[in-house]
Amino acid sequence: MDRSTDAELVIAARQGDVDAFSSLIERYRTSALRVAYGIAGNDAEDAVQDAFVKAYRNLGGFRADAAFRPWLFTVVANEARNRRRSWSRRTKLELQVREQPQPIGLDAGEVVVQRDQRRHLLDAVAQLPERYREVVALRYFAGLSESETAVALSCPTGTAKSRLSRGLDLLRVALGEEVSS
Amino acid sequence: MIDVEAALFDLAEHLDHPNGTDLDAAVRARIAAPLPAPFERRQRRRSRVVVAVAAAFVVIAAAIATIPPARHAVADWLGIGAVEIRRSSRPLPPANGAHPVPGARGKKAPAPDPPAAQDLAAARRAVGFPISTPSGAAPVLGVVVDRRVRDGLVEMRYPRFTLVEIASAPGSGPVVGKLLEPTAHADYVTVDSSPGVWIIGTHDVAYLGRDGTMRSDTVRRSGPVLVWVRAGVTYRVEGLPRLADALAIALSVH
Numbered sequence: 265m266d267r268s269t270d271a272e273l274v275i276a277a278r279q280g281d282v283d284a285f286s287s288l289i290e291r292y293r294t295s296a297l298r299v300a301y302g303i304a305g306n307d308a309e310d311a312v313q314d315a316f317v318k319a320y321r322n323l324g325g326f327r328a329d330a331a332f333r334p335w336l337f338t339v340v341a342n343e344a345r346n347r348r349r350s351w352s353r354r355t356k357l358e359l360q361v362r363e364q365p366q367p368i369g370l371d372a373g374e375v376v377v378q379r380d381q382r383r384h385l386l387d388a389v390a391q392l393p394e395r396y397r398e399v400v401a402l403r404y405f406a407g408l409s410e411s412e413t414a415v416a417l418s419c420p421t422g423t424a425k426s427r428l429s430r431g432l433d434l435l436r437v438a439l440g441e442e443v444s445s
Numbered sequence: 446m447i448d449v450e451a452a453l454f455d456l457a458e459h460l461d462h463p464n465g466t467d468l469d470a471a472v473r474a475r476i477a478a479p480l481p482a483p484f485e486r487r488q489r490r491r492s493r494v495v496v497a498v499a500a501a502f503v504v505i506a507a508a509i510a511t512i513p514p515a516r517h518a519v520a521d522w523l524g525i526g527a528v529e530i531r532r533s534s535r536p537l538p539p540a541n542g543a544h545p546v547p548g549a550r551g552k553k554a555p556a557p558d559p560p561a562a563q564d565l566a567a568a569r570r571a572v573g574f575p576i577s578t579p580s581g582a583a584p585v586l587g588v589v590v591d592r593r594v595r596d597g598l599v600e601m602r603y604p605r606f607t608l609v610e611i612a613s614a615p616g617s618g619p620v621v622g623k624l625l626e627p628t629a630h631a632d633y634v635t636v637d638s639s640p641g642v643w644i645i646g647t648h649d650v651a652y653l654g655r656d657g658t659m660r661s662d663t664v665r666r667s668g669p670v671l672v673w674v675r676a677g678v679t680y681r682v683e684g685l686p687r688l689a690d691a692l693a694i695a696l697s698v699h
Contacts, residue, residue, distance in 0.1 A: 286469050297462045298457055302460075306463070313475075317472055317475045320472070335632075345640060361459050361461055382456050382459055385449075386460070405453075405457045435449050
């Protein structure tokens with residue numbers, strides 16, 4: 265695994281070192297796919313591919329003193345958003361929880377409960393209005409900090425925080441409905 | 446009470462998202478491919494005089510009009526929705542300002558069929574999309590509709606800035622093109638969840654005309670410009686030097 269910093273890799277990639285950019289892809293591939301999946305569902309892979317290509321072509325305009333990660337996720341979120349918006353408005357966003365082998369130490373009943381809880385939560389995320397789903401995907405699926413999330417959304421930190429808070433409230437309500445139904 | 450934040454972090458580890466197995470190879474193949482319509486070759490075909498008058502239009506029109514939708518992602522350098530943005534590898538040729546479209550400040554002779562100045566109510570009747578205005582701004586100083594641009598373009602001049610709105614129906618392809626100087630900067634931004642780009646530096650602008658060709662605005666922009674796309678309309682704010690100020694205006698446009 266490449267131990268270079270993002271800034272070092274960006275500088276190298278700007279000078280034409282494609283391997284350095286590959287290291288950045290490897291570093292952020294999983295979290296980029298998670299964010300794009302949370303926003304655009306099964307178009308995630310295409311969105312992320314487009315995002316990395318655009319990011320590479322735009323490295324010349326990237327400020328060297330800025331953080332690469334939130335900048336990259338701005339591009340990822342934009343690509344995912346554009347793909348999602350090209351769908352029919354009636355197309356429901358469907359997201360899935362991965363089926364996994366039963367972990368050691370948990371009985372089958374506990375595994376089923378955990379899986380169902382994740383499905384309920386994911387359904388609730390999929391039903392969120394876009395502005396809240398985006399902020400939830402960036403903060404929790406990609407693991408960005410609140411300030412990084414704000415940078416990725418090009419909004420003040422306070423705005424990102426309030427959207428996160430509202431998004432979490434909506435999820436709690438949705439989960440409560442699930443429990444009571 | 447459920448700890449939703451902890452549950453979301455846990456959920457991230459269990460999403461059944463694509464694994465991007467070939468992502469690195471696919472990206473490497475695409476970034477190794479040359480961009481279509483190289484600016485230098487097209488420009489060399491024309492004399493210096495012709496280049497000075499027409500290159501910005503030709504380059505932008507060719508670069509945009511020849512990109513089929515399926516190759517859009519490969520071909521564009523940076524784009525949002527109906528806005529196609531490319532960077533020139535050499536300084537842009539001089540602009541003569543002969544055919545400005547709204548939003549420009551041309552001093553040369555007016556273009557044929559010049560855009561008509563009118564009030565906001567008349568502009569709303571004249572274009573095929575709902576015109577939005579910034580809330581809390583000073584009264585609009587002037588409104589101009591340009592019918593040469595397909596589906597309509599309206600410019601609203603305010604004391605501190607100019608707001609331009611252009612119909613850009615989703616799926617109809619690029620209706621706005623921008624060609625940047627090599628030194629210009631362009632960054633992705635988000636305007637209340639809508640995709641946008643903040644451009645700093647000299648750039649040319651072109652719009653898709655009623656006849657289906659890109660119409661170049663030969664008056665060059667040099668100040669920062671915020672462009673964003675929302676609900677089938679492309680918005681442009683210019684005249685504000687700081688992104689925060691431009692975003693504040695953009696967020697108030699409804």
